[in-house]
Amino acid sequence: MRFPIVQAIYKKEMLDLLRDRRTLISMMIVPLVVFPVLFRVATALTSRIEEQSETEARTLGIAARVTTPSLRAALEKTGYPLFEREDLPASVEKKSVAAAVEEIPGNPPRIRIYVDNSNPTSSAAGDKIRTAIDELRVERIRQSLQNSGVPENVLTPFTVTRTNVAGARKMAGSAWGNILGYVVLLLMFTGGMYPIIDMTAGEKERKTLEAFLASPATRREIVIGKTFAAMTAIFLTAMLTLGSMVYSLKNARLGGKSQEFKQMMDTIPLDAGTIAMIAALLIPVAIFAAALMFTIALFARSFKEGQSYLTPLVFVVIIPALMGGLPGFELTPALCLIPIFNASMMIHSVLVGDASMVNFGVTLAANLVYAGIAALIATRMFEKESVLFRT
Amino acid sequence: MIQVLEISKTFHDSKRGTHAAVDRVSFEVQAGEVFGLLGPNGAGKTTTLRLLATLLKPTSGTAVLNGCDVNTAPAQVRGQIGFLSGDMRLYARLTPLEILNFFGELNGMEPQWRAKRINQLMTLLGMHDFAGVRTDKLSTGMKQKTAIARTMLHDPPILILDEPSSGLDVPTARTIESAIMDAKKSGKCIIYSTHVMEEAEYLCDRIGVIDNGRLKTTGTMQQLREATGKHRLREIFLDLLGLPQDK
Ligand SMILES: Nc1ncnc2c1ncn2[C@@H]1O[C@H](COP(=O)(O)OP(=O)(O)O)[C@@H](O)[C@H]1O
Ligand SMILES: [Mg+2]
Numbered sequence: 001m002r003f004p005i006v007q008a009i010y011k012k013e014m015l016d017l018l019r020d021r022r023t024l025i026s027m028m029i030v031p032l033v034v035f036p037v038l039f040r041v042a043t044a045l046t047s048r049i050e051e052q053s054e055t056e057a058r059t060l061g062i063a064a065r066v067t068t069p070s071l072r073a074a075l076e077k078t079g080y081p082l083f084e085r086e087d088l089p090a091s092v093e094k095k096s097v098a099a100a101v102e103e104i105p106g107n108p109p110r111i112r113i114y115v116d117n118s119n120p121t122s123s124a125a126g127d128k129i130r131t132a133i134d135e136l137r138v139e140r141i142r143q144s145l146q147n148s149g150v151p152e153n154v155l156t157p158f159t160v161t162r163t164n165v166a167g168a169r170k171m172a173g174s175a176w177g178n179i180l181g182y183v184v185l186l187l188m189f190t191g192g193m194y195p196i197i198d199m200t201a202g203e204k205e206r207k208t209l210e211a212f213l214a215s216p217a218t219r220r221e222i223v224i225g226k227t228f229a230a231m232t233a234i235f236l237t238a239m240l241t242l243g244s245m246v247y248s249l250k251n252a253r254l255g256g257k258s259q260e261f262k263q264m265m266d267t268i269p270l271d272a273g274t275i276a277m278i279a280a281l282l283i284p285v286a287i288f289a290a291a292l293m294f295t296i297a298l299f300a301r302s303f304k305e306g307q308s309y310l311t312p313l314v315f316v317v318i319i320p321a322l323m324g325g326l327p328g329f330e331l332t333p334a335l336c337l338i339p340i341f342n343a344s345m346m347i348h349s350v351l352v353g354d355a356s357m358v359n360f361g362v363t364l365a366a367n368l369v370y371a372g373i374a375a376l377i378a379t380r381m382f383e384k385e386s387v388l389f390r391t
Numbered sequence: 392m393i394q395v396l397e398i399s400k401t402f403h404d405s406k407r408g409t410h411a412a413v414d415r416v417s418f419e420v421q422a423g424e425v426f427g428l429l430g431p432n433g434a435g436k437t438t439t440l441r442l443l444a445t446l447l448k449p450t451s452g453t454a455v456l457n458g459c460d461v462n463t464a465p466a467q468v469r470g471q472i473g474f475l476s477g478d479m480r481l482y483a484r485l486t487p488l489e490i491l492n493f494f495g496e497l498n499g500m501e502p503q504w505r506a507k508r509i510n511q512l513m514t515l516l517g518m519h520d521f522a523g524v525r526t527d528k529l530s531t532g533m534k535q536k537t538a539i540a541r542t543m544l545h546d547p548p549i550l551i552l553d554e555p556s557s558g559l560d561v562p563t564a565r566t567i568e569s570a571i572m573d574a575k576k577s578g579k580c581i582i583y584s585t586h587v588m589e590e591a592e593y594l595c596d597r598i599g600v601i602d603n604g605r606l607k608t609t610g611t612m613q614q615l616r617e618a619t620g621k622h623r624l625r626e627i628f629l630d631l632l633g634l635p636q637d638k
Contacts, residue, residue, distance in 0.1 A: 002499075008493060011493075012493045015484075015485065019525075020484060206483065208479070208480050208482055210474075211474065211494075214445075214469055215497040215498065216469045216470040218466050385446070385448065386403075389441075
């Protein structure tokens with residue numbers, strides 16, 4: 001293998017792909033524009049739904065069948081209008097009111113709240129009622145104690161605090177780290193698709209391959225030069241996606257939760273170490289993806305045919321990429337041998353900050369081996385004249 | 392300069408099964424000579440030339456080009472040849488200058504020699520005006536000049552041309568014909584395939600007629616005339632293929 005030849009091929013492929021509109025769209029526009037816009041729309045939609053259920057509950061009001069004046073007063077304090085209804089559960093179900101409360105006389109009286117949990121409006125109203133009643137109950141107990149001369153501190157024989165040992169960074173990781181690996185890996189495949197089809201089936205279809213093959217470059221030099229260019233495109237797509245996602249998530253406006261969420265997001269360190277670890281993780285994946293797609297696209301005679309060969313592959317990749325983001329998987333060295341899945345899980349672990357060096361090493365080594373095997377197969381296929389001159 | 396020895400190529404096809412596209416073909420071409428491979432469509436011209444350019448591996452037999460064997464030293468063979476085919480295209484998103492630089496690098500040309508040679512060819516072919524324009528914006532004639540420059544760039548001793556003027560209008564085809572004549576004068580060994588009789592008659596020193604993968608005969612126009620008793624190449628060709636003569 002002669003390095004200057006490989007370099008010349010790499011240079012030509014990069015020049016060619018950076019001038020291709022289709023490639024640029026899939027490589028840059030999708031991660032930099034489409035993704036952030038989609039994310040904006042999604043978060044805006046979520047907070048609008050929250051706001052809407054609040055206003056809707058306020059307009060619909062509550063059906064109340066209560067006799068005790070203090071209870072009625074507590075309900076009125078919620079600001080929701082109170083109505084009379086015959087059939088309380090039915091009125092909630094038919095959405096004529098957001099929720100309903102019923103006081104059943106007795107000793108002690110029982111209070112029943114009706115909500116329709118499938119409806120966020122009703123849930124929100126139910127929560128409001130519950131809070132109001134709880135406050136009233138505590139107030140009443142306090143008063144009774146005061147009247148009978150019992151000190152108030154009998155109410156709190158002990159205090160309980162629940163501490164989340166996960167820490168903010170881990171919480172942030174589990175909140176969004178799950179989708180991050182999945183999206184990055186998916187976009188690596190979609191981002192690599194166009195340049196790879198272009199440099200294989202595209203060269204065949206446009207009849208430029210023959211002159212290339214008749215040059216003194218060896219088949220292996222051509223495969224290496226081309227795969228490296230494809231790998232660069234894939235890796236660039238991955239880094240752009242990662243950067244764009246982190247930026248969108250950090251700057252997301254998530255309605256009422258935004259403060260809490262923002263604090264959480266700020267705990268994700270985007271220092272050189274984390275970025276270097278993710279980059280190191282993604283390089284063998286990029287080579288693997290490039291060589292794999294290269295091999296498949298080589299069989300196609302035209303760009304269209306290439307697309308129909310590679311699109312199913314993207315769907316195959318979705319499954320392990322998505323699985324890697326699911327909670328409840330304990331990453332073991334054995335699981336680190338599963339391609340795509342291992343990278344998806346490791347991205348998550350690195351961001352959350354609980355990546356073990358053993359798992360990281362196994363993932364890196366396994367993916368390097370897969371990349372090597374895929375590259376070897378790509379070279380073998382490129383040496384087959386039945387593949388290159390398919391009629 | 393080119394020795395072809397009993398070269399054969401068999402394809403395995405799901406429709407036709409195993410069939411010989413080139414069947415034990417032998418011939419020689421000297422330096423300074425234009426050898427024309429003449430035959431109808433599907434005769435095996437392209438396959439023969441692809442075997443010589445090492446794009447395909449022979450099923451049996453071999454060929455030696457300027458001392459390099461296609462079976463044992465394919466990469467070296469490719470360093471000896473300039474290969475041009477009528478249905479080859481140029482990289483649409485690159486400029487002629489970029490394409491020439493790329494092929495120069497593939498041929499291991501030193502940067503200085505490369506720049507000098509590119510400049511020389513561009514002057515010769517009148518390419519300077521469009522050297523920096525993407526080839527998808529160029530006319531057929533400009534593209535053809537670029538293709539010729541690419542073929543001649545590394546000054547190869549052997550040119551392999553597969554129906555280079557097919558589908559071109561007369562002025563553009565002339566550019567190729569004069570490039571072939573110039574190359575011949577400078578002592579290059581040229582093998583050239585066509586199914587256009589007039590072109591072959593005009594350009595070739597010797598002609599080989601191929602049909603169904605078999606080389607029927609080789610010789611100069613004079614030798615072919617004597618062998619067949621016919622005068623024009625068209626008549627000779629029909630005679631060799633066993634087809635009825637024109638009325
Ligand atoms: N890659 C291939 N696979 C199968 N058959 C082929 C292939 N290339 C050429 N052939 C067959 O070989 C024969 C010779 O083709 P070719 O060399 O292209 O002829 P020509 O160039 O003289 O028109 C034809 O019958 C053609 O169909
Ligand atoms: Mg042909």
